[in-house]
Amino acid sequence: MREIFFIPDRCLPGCNACQMACVGEHLKNKGVLSPLAGLPFPKKVRSQPAENTIKTPRPHPVRCLHCDPPRCVEACLSGSLIKNPEDGRVGNNVEQCIGCFMCVVHCPFGAIIPLPSEQISIKCDGCLWSKAPACVRACPTGALIFVEPQTYNEKLKMKDRFRKRKIQPAKLLPARV
Amino acid sequence: MRCVIIGNGASGTHAMLSLLTHTPQTEVILVTDDEPFFYSRPEITRLIEDPTALKHLEMPLPGEVQRKLKLVHQHVEGIDPRQGKVYLGNHEPLSYDTLILSTGAEPKPVTVIGVPKERILTLRTARDALRIASFLKDARQPVVLGGGLIGLKVAHTLTLMGMPPRVVVSSPRILSRTLDTESASKIQALFEAHGVTFHLGITLKSADWDGKKRQGILRTKRRDKIPFDILLVGKGVSPRVKLARNAGLLIENGGIAVSESMETSFPHHYATGDCASIFNHETGRYENRPIWPVAAESGRVAGEAAAGKLISGRRFSTPVPRNAIPFFSVPVVSMGTVTGDTLKVTSYESANGSVRRTFFFNEGKLSGATLIGDITHAGLLFEAIRRETRLRKLPDWLLQGIPSLAGGTPPMEVLFS
Numbered sequence: 193m194r195e196i197f198f199i200p201d202r203c204l205p206g207c208n209a210c211q212m213a214c215v216g217e218h219l220k221n222k223g224v225l226s227p228l229a230g231l232p233f234p235k236k237v238r239s240q241p242a243e244n245t246i247k248t249p250r251p252h253p254v255r256c257l258h259c260d261p262p263r264c265v266e267a268c269l270s271g272s273l274i275k276n277p278e279d280g281r282v283g284n285n286v287e288q289c290i291g292c293f294m295c296v297v298h299c300p301f302g303a304i305i306p307l308p309s310e311q312i313s314i315k316c317d318g319c320l321w322s323k324a325p326a327c328v329r330a331c332p333t334g335a336l337i338f339v340e341p342q343t344y345n346e347k348l349k350m351k352d353r354f355r356k357r358k359i360q361p362a363k364l365l366p367a368r369v
Numbered sequence: 370m371r372c373v374i375i376g377n378g379a380s381g382t383h384a385m386l387s388l389l390t391h392t393p394q395t396e397v398i399l400v401t402d403d404e405p406f407f408y409s410r411p412e413i414t415r416l417i418e419d420p421t422a423l424k425h426l427e428m429p430l431p432g433e434v435q436r437k438l439k440l441v442h443q444h445v446e447g448i449d450p451r452q453g454k455v456y457l458g459n460h461e462p463l464s465y466d467t468l469i470l471s472t473g474a475e476p477k478p479v480t481v482i483g484v485p486k487e488r489i490l491t492l493r494t495a496r497d498a499l500r501i502a503s504f505l506k507d508a509r510q511p512v513v514l515g516g517g518l519i520g521l522k523v524a525h526t527l528t529l530m531g532m533p534p535r536v537v538v539s540s541p542r543i544l545s546r547t548l549d550t551e552s553a554s555k556i557q558a559l560f561e562a563h564g565v566t567f568h569l570g571i572t573l574k575s576a577d578w579d580g581k582k583r584q585g586i587l588r589t590k591r592r593d594k595i596p597f598d599i600l601l602v603g604k605g606v607s608p609r610v611k612l613a614r615n616a617g618l619l620i621e622n623g624g625i626a627v628s629e630s631m632e633t634s635f636p637h638h639y640a641t642g643d644c645a646s647i648f649n650h651e652t653g654r655y656e657n658r659p660i661w662p663v664a665a666e667s668g669r670v671a672g673e674a675a676a677g678k679l680i681s682g683r684r685f686s687t688p689v690p691r692n693a694i695p696f697f698s699v700p701v702v703s704m705g706t707v708t709g710d711t712l713k714v715t716s717y718e719s720a721n722g723s724v725r726r727t728f729f730f731n732e733g734k735l736s737g738a739t740l741i742g743d744i745t746h747a748g749l750l751f752e753a754i755r756r757e758t759r760l761r762k763l764p765d766w767l768l769q770g771i772p773s774l775a776g777g778t779p780p781m782e783v784l785f786s
Binding site for chain 2: 261263266267269270271274277285288290291292293294296297298299300301302303304306308309311
């Protein structure tokens with residue numbers, strides 16, 4: 193299963209294209225300008241400054257890890273969270289959600305965000321309906337990539353090896369997926 | 370292989386789902402006398418407000434599961450574990466290879482001397498909720514017995530309907546098992562601001578009932594008088610084990626005794642959900658915890674065990690109490706052990722008083738937390754409580770619920786490194 197990975201040293205601070213794309217993708221009219229109207233942006237945490245590469249911490253999205261067995265799905269009282277038996281992804285049907293926040297309590301990664309004013313909770317669904325998630329498609333620098341975890345690990349190992357040889361590491365990862 | 374599941378609650382549904390996912394060739398028969406087949410039991414208070422909301426409570430099932438599943442709408446009279454037969458209400462025996470009992474729990478019975486039985490209403494199934502809705506049409510002074518989560522949820526629904534009830538609680542404060550004293554008084558103030566009246570520390574003695582006016586007066590031991598015309602009981606549940614007891618299965622602490630793979634004292638007989646009691650190695654006795662996520666997890670484990678696909682990492686773990694519930698759009702979360710004299714307490718309250726986050730430590734380990742108003746990092750905290758994480762000092766972002774950590778490490782790595 194492909195996952196979203198974040199490469200901090202490629203991220204442009206203050207760009208926010210990924211957040212705008214996420215809000216736009218999950219609106220009914222898929223509007224690009226609607227996110228500017230003050231709708232809640234997806235949550236971010238700041239990553240630790242890594243040695244050698246980045247000097248200041250950069251924010252990156254908290255994403256769902258699609259656990260097996262998914263505790264949020266077992267805790268969901270309304271049946272809005274469903275695990276797809278074929279690819280193992282956990283999707284969220286917001287229209288069915290009643291805002292009981294049981295899923296928020298059960299997610300050990302804090303990837304589900306409660307919105308008490310709207311009486312719903314939201315999570316990254318990986319844009320199940322499209323080829324690649326909206327944030328990945330919108331990222332202008334390729335800081336977000338959508339690849340298999342195995343591929344990512346192999347590339348990281350290669351990156352480490354080449355770093356010792358003082359070769360530019362960012363060129364080794366796929367620019368856009 | 371034929372597997373019979375008795376009961377349509379969270380555990381029965383999840384057992385059926387995991388069984389059909391792992392072994393699609395199994396013939397699964399689900400027997401229940403409840404209607405509809407799959408719906409959200411904790412949300413039935415919505416039916417009191419709007420009886421037509423039943424279709425919104427129904428839980429969607431994958432299409433393939435719907436095709437494979439066989440549903441039997443019958444009452445179960447008895448089971449014979451030695452011959453592998455279930456006797457249905459129409460006296461037809463149904464043979465099985467594996468049986469999963471998810472008979473659930475029933476509300477604790479309450480009798481008040483002088484009140485007719487039909488005026489004391491309990492809440493467990495959709496049918497009960499619809500019955501309460503029909504009674505409430507001509508009710509003016511509803512009284513809720515019990516200040517736990519069920520009682521308050523009913524009181525919340527009645528208040529939203531414009532009928533704020535009187536809540537009679539036997540303990541000196543509301544939510545005495547779920548929240549600490551200060552947090553509970555905050556919730557009480559929230560309810561009182563919406564017009565709900567609380568009578569705390571009350572022991573009911575008897576009642577006078579006027580059949581013509583359909584009104585009555587509850588009398589307490591302290592000689593208080595509480596007018597009422599309908600009594601709604603929310604005083605907790607006890608496991609339904611009649612079938613299992615008659616069949617000779619081992620009963621412990623009121624529930625059916627089960628192992629970590631949810632197997633009962635008979636092989637190939639599983640018990641899941643509210644009717645099962647599991648051994649807690651810390652306290653040294655069997656415990657029963659009737660909440661939805663525990664029921665769903667036990668159902669999944671039983672389904673995997675019945676399919677022969679249970680691996681050690683996916684076994685049922687000793688359940689940690691937890692609950693999340695919004696009252697008047699204020700989210701309330703309670704996790705772990707939150708009552709006890711030996712616990713050390715750290716709390717944070719926002720300047721305007723709308724947020725209160727309280728943390729409980731037992732011998733340096735995080736043992737429980739109650740969050741009101743702001744439930745940020747609730748999942749991380751629950752994981753820390755489940756793993757009994759030792760924390761020297763609670764970080765500010767966790768105490769105050771700051772979502773983004775300026776310059777800090779990701780939360781998971783701080784807590785569990």
